[in-house]
Amino acid sequence: MKIAVVSEFFYPHSGGQEQRLLEILEYVAKQGHKVDVYTIKYDEALSDQENYNEINILRVIKNKNYIGGGGLKSRSLKTIIQYSLKVALRLDANSYDKVIFSQFPIFHMLLTCFTKSKKILDFVEYRHGRFWEFLFGLEMKCADQVVCISDVVKEKALKICDGKKLLVIPSSIKLKKFYSGEPKHFIFIGRMEQHKHPEMAIETVLQYNAEHNQKYVLHLIGDGSMLEFLRKKY
Template identity: 30%
Template sequence: MRILVIDELCPPQLGGIQVRFKGLATQWAAMGHEVHITAIDHLGTSPEEEVIDGINYHRILKDTEYYKNGPFGRKISTIFSYTFKLKPFFKQQWDVIIFCQFPVLPQIFYKLFYRKRAKTAIDFVEYRGSKLWKVINNIILNAADEAICISNHVKQCVLEHRKDHLHIIPSFVDTTDAVSVSKSNYIFMGRMVEHKHPEHAVQGVLAYNKTYGKNMPLQLMGGGGMLNDLKTEYAGDGCITFLGSVDDDVKQQVLANGRILILPSEREGMPIVVIEAMAYGVPTITTDYPGNGTQFFVAEEQFGKVAQPDVDDIAKKIKEIEDNYEAYVARCNEIKSNYDTKVIAQKYLDIFR
């Protein structure tokens, strides 16, 4: 198959959506498919054309002011420029065109102006429910042949806008090399920013240790604006270790020694860190915020606990998992193969057969 992915960013910038497309595209290329990804170079330092792991990257526009600017966190004029620069790609013959949920406009443009169309899909990973976003969602979700949702929770939200050709393609990892070494550390993985609430992970573990007479360590991986303040605040507590941004080798080592993942975020779709932890037999505790889609996945698959967004309840949920720990590990090991990269990549393409 000849596959075109319309993303907005690409390596070396890797947000959650870009990690998802990179993983899928790498596997599709390994399966013998021809894969192209278009994107905006918002760093301004990357080559316009590049092949990485068999994927053909096309950074067709440079704008260092694009990202985190404008009313939607994106520079609107750049979205229009990017969309028009896609015309040479839209004129080509493709078996499948997959549109990233952002930056919204390209899929609308393609539907309106290109009659000899490839099969199209929108990859929808995060539902935003404001009045304005409901209008936008209604347009973009009906601009593609297929709507691919990252979780059942997102699919239920999308049902407000369309009823047919809905699919669930969850996050995924390569599960074959994930081997647990010990179960010695609690883990937080994510950016140190307000809506991720790393401080709740720290306080929840400290509350658990104090309440139940334990001395369990917590390792936190991730950079961000809160990191230095948190390191200063908890500098005297030997149970808490801030690792900052880490490479893949360190991340795999931490996961291999992980015991429970604590993810107290306000806003998530279906973060890959949950699947990464599951692959190592590490159950998850997440929180009951309305915008946290992870809670529904954890509850549906029953490999962890959903806590109230309260430090004491996080500590209580840690205790509940510890009291039946082997059962949660067994559940992780039972279901992890369903989220292997090869399985999900094939499932994705089967939609277009």
């Protein structure tokens, strides 16, 4: 099977959805399927094309300033449109059995939805409000199938999408990669952004330690706009 993946960020960028897609695609590639990932070259040190664990990574447009904080406002709309149009041409020129789209930045899917290949939306985050529900609804209409990260996300997606389109595939975690050998450790893995609620993890561990007279350690793994605030507060 020939599979294309359209994701603004990919390896070596290590955001949540990028890591999720990487682990899924590594498994798919090992089964003998051909995988092409179309992404943005956000670092000049990266090559325009590379093969990583049998995954063909194609960085079709360059913008070294593309990575910002969380949300669509931090992205360059010009870069998103240029990226989407270049990917559309590549998808049109190649015959793929399936095309997997990351959830964001949304416009990349809307501008390439004409492709005849089966379109799969990897849906990892539900945001409330008419604006977001409208945009997510457009994405889901373009998709032939919507893969949700969890049952909770699927339940919320039912508000704007036909349940027949929805499927749940949870993310995997390679525990050996993070296991310290010390049982009294917790880990929060994610961007330090307000909508990720890293403070909830911190307050939970602090409260547990206080109530049970314990000294469990919490490691926060990630970067983001809240990082310095959290360092100062805790």
